[in-house]
Amino acid sequence: MMQTRGYAALNSKTPLAPYSFERRKVGENDVLIEILYSGVCHSDVHQVRDEWGGAMFPMVPGHEIVGRVAQVGGSVTRFKVGDLAGVGVFVDSCRNCGNCKKGIEQYCDGHLVMTYNSVEKDLKTPTYGGYSNQIVTDENYVLKVSPKLPLEKVAPLLCAGITTYSPLRHWKVSKGQQVAVVGLGGLGHMAVKFAVSMGAEVTVLSTSASKKEDALKLGAHHFVQTTDETAFENIQGKFNLILDAVSAPHDVDAYLNLLALDGTLVLVGLPEKPAPIQPFSLVPRRRSLSGSMIGGIRETQEMLDYCAEKNITSDVEVISMKDINSAYERMLKGDVRYRFVIDMKTL
Numbered sequence: 001m002m003q004t005r006g007y008a009a010l011n012s013k014t015p016l017a018p019y020s021f022e023r024r025k026v027g028e029n030d031v032l033i034e035i036l037y038s039g040v041c042h043s044d045v046h047q048v049r050d051e052w053g054g055a056m057f058p059m060v061p062g063h064e065i066v067g068r069v070a071q072v073g074g075s076v077t078r079f080k081v082g083d084l085a086g087v088g089v090f091v092d093s094c095r096n097c098g099n100c101k102k103g104i105e106q107y108c109d110g111h112l113v114m115t116y117n118s119v120e121k122d123l124k125t126p127t128y129g130g131y132s133n134q135i136v137t138d139e140n141y142v143l144k145v146s147p148k149l150p151l152e153k154v155a156p157l158l159c160a161g162i163t164t165y166s167p168l169r170h171w172k173v174s175k176g177q178q179v180a181v182v183g184l185g186g187l188g189h190m191a192v193k194f195a196v197s198m199g200a201e202v203t204v205l206s207t208s209a210s211k212k213e214d215a216l217k218l219g220a221h222h223f224v225q226t227t228d229e230t231a232f233e234n235i236q237g238k239f240n241l242i243l244d245a246v247s248a249p250h251d252v253d254a255y256l257n258l259l260a261l262d263g264t265l266v267l268v269g270l271p272e273k274p275a276p277i278q279p280f281s282l283v284p285r286r287r288s289l290s291g292s293m294i295g296g297i298r299e300t301q302e303m304l305d306y307c308a309e310k311n312i313t314s315d316v317e318v319i320s321m322k323d324i325n326s327a328y329e330r331m332l333k334g335d336v337r338y339r340f341v342i343d344m345k346t347l
């Protein structure tokens with residue numbers, strides 16, 4: 001076993017603290033990655049605080065991982081020692097179901113092994129995430145990372161990036177389409193960059209007036225402050241696609257009315273409470289309400305390559321490992337532009 005250092009939550013009520021644990025030895029198909037940067041996703045907070053239920057402790061969060069390959073197993077063909085590498089939200093899947101075979105492993109009908117707060121394929125051994133100095137992962141679930149982009153700005157692409165890229169591709173966002181992004185956070189700011197790069201006319205719908213200037217700098221064409229009572233009046237029926245990346249309960253129904261004929265609202269945000277929906281918000285314009293979860297390994301690689309080609313990265317604030325608990329508090333207050341990333345040298 002390999003002794004590993006990290007930060008863990010021991011239960012849902014106490015702050016994260018230093019924690020030592022063991023990872024498996026590098027197997028035939030495994031890659032050992034020395035972690036350089038680990039992004040801080042709002043899902044980390046949901047899970048550490050057990051807001052979705054079923055949390056497993058001790059929990060070492062982190063699923064936006066970039067680092068350098070330090071060792072490879074005997075059968076590994078895609079990586080060699082010294083390569084840059086990334087790990088995202090899952091580290092294995094059943095590999096046999098139709099969805100795995102199609103390369104959309106995130107929708108595995110068998111057991112999807114999440115990077116943390118999950119168990120390995122033996123259904124026993126807990127998985128531990130990226131708030132740690134190293135990770136051992138099967139090479140088939142490891143991404144290639146280009147040396148062209150600053151690594152700390154690449155880490156958030158492994159979750160925030162793919163989670164927004166995938167639905168924009170699935171719903172075929174292209175030139176001339178009207179796209180709205182609800183919630184300008186870690187996911188939202190990536191959605192704006194991607195949708196703009198795909199040629200859409202992009203509107204940010206935000207509760208934070210202070211983010212207007214940023215939204216326009218990120219490339220958005222319009223900004224609507226949703227706390228303004230009259231905000232929705234002029235944009236009824238406007239959008240072909242709305243990407244909802246809000247982390248807290250909010251009035252999803254009000255946003256449905258902003259969709260054009262045949263428009264789709266895609267939920268990527270995962271608040272812990274249900275949202276009431278009026279049939280009248282969907283029926284008269286044949287609107288759809290959908291959801292989307294991260295992306296498969298193939299599409300994640302496609303997204304990373306797209307980012308390297310188009311010079312797209314996340315806007316980040318690099319923090320020390322010891323500041324993780326205050327970073328969570330700041331993220332909950334919306335005080336981050338737009339992703340915290342832990343510099344693992346500080347562990």
Ligand code: NAP
Nearest residue numbers: 042183184185186187206207208246247248269270293294
């Ligand atoms: P984040 O950085 O904290 O951003 C969330 C944004 O939501 C905030 O910046 C804020 O934007 C808005 N918001 C927060 N509280 C709100 C409220 N009470 N009412 C209205 N708007 C509010 O979070 P994130 O990391 O981007 O994650 C967003 C959500 O996506 C989380 O629920 C996370 O678990 C989920 N997620 C899902 C997937 C997936 O596969 N589907 C993957 C990763 C994350 P404004 O200030 O602009 O209003």
Ligand code: ZN
Nearest residue numbers: 041043159160
């Ligand atoms: Zn995430």
Ligand code: ZN
Nearest residue numbers: 094097100108
């Ligand atoms: Zn499967």
